[in-house]
Amino acid sequence: MARAVALLRAAGIEDPARDARALLAHAMALGPERLSLHVGDPLTEGQARAFGAAVAARLARKPVSKILGRRLFWGLEFRVTEEVLDPRPETEILVAEALREPFSRLLDLGTGSGCILLSCLRDRAGASGLGADLSAAALDVARGNARALGLGERAAFRAADWSAPGWAAGLAEESGRFDLVVSNPPYIAAAEMGGLAPEVRGWDPALALTPGGDGLDAYRAITAGLCDLLAPGGRALFEIGPTQGAGVAALLAAAGLGGIRVLPDLDGRDRVVGGRRPG
Incomplete structure (x- = not known):
């Protein structure tokens, strides 16, 4: 997550920490509010790939909502x-x-x-x-x-x-x-x-x-x-x-x-x- 935040910040993303947390929780199939409970868990290979793909999409300026496929309104x-x-x-x-x-x-x-x-x-x-x-x-x-x-x-x-x-x-x-x-x-x-x-x-x-x-x-x-x-x-x-x-x-x-x-x-x-x- 720290690497993702650094990459997103360097790309000019407005709130890189918020976005990285949302993308990591998504890759781990967790609600964002539960991520802190699992911060010490090792990522599986599949989760790591999913997180990397999500970060790459955000670096391409795809909105977080469209990476996750959902939006609260x-x-x-x-x-x-x-x-x-x-x-x-x-x-x-x-x-x-x-x-x-x-x-x-x-x-x-x-x-x-x-x-x-x-x-x-x-x-x-x-x-x-x-x-x-x-x-x-x-x-x-x-x-x-x-x-x-x-x-x-x-x-x-x-x-x-x-x-x-x-x-x-x-x-x-x-x-x-x-x-x-x-x-x-x-x-x-x-x-x-x-x-x-x-x-x-x-x-x-x-x-x-x-x-x-x-x-x-x-x-x-x-x-x-x-x-x-x-x-x-x-x-x-x-x-x-x-x-x-x-x-x-x-x-x-x-x-x-x-x-x-x-x-x-x-x-x-x-x-x-x-x-x-x-x-």
Whole structure:
């Protein structure tokens, strides 16, 4: 572990000791909190190989969560792969706002690992939800997470492409309308991609990071379909980048929503925009 910490530190990893502990515990099939109880144990040959491979992956700037294959979010454990966006703590602001009012039918657009949809459903007994995504591989991950969390009967998943003509009307015709629509769509502008951390740029799917251009295309497409998707009085909530609050709020207003609010994250940066369909 000491050698791993030194290697990770030399590579510029932000918290090398934390990462080395997590990777060693994973190689030994232990919970991280139990590692100190086994620190004197010799590694088996297989454990040593697994630890070496994990450290090599981290040196290549693969995120620890994707080496372990799991990420804690909203107090729940989600399986994550290279086919889905790695859930981030700031996205919990969106979940908290979603849970601020009751809902019975929830739509999560660009569901990825399903972390937003499933976190909301776990805290709303009796509610049901639909997760939609363009990626078939992401939908497979989300379905697996729903089963693992005991939410398979309340969460459904389907393919959807919000860039396709009539997508929202077709989805509403098949699935009905929703009293809450949430989304953490790709919102990074093309010019900003080069400045992302290598853990993000190299290991999260580009489809989940950027729509190209100014980063607002997904919001334009989704807000244009909101009146097809939302029941009267229903809410829409979006995660945004820190400079996009005014732009996304204007799109919600143009779509006919009222009560528009821009909410900050714990660092005071704009993080969530929400509005309500009149009714």
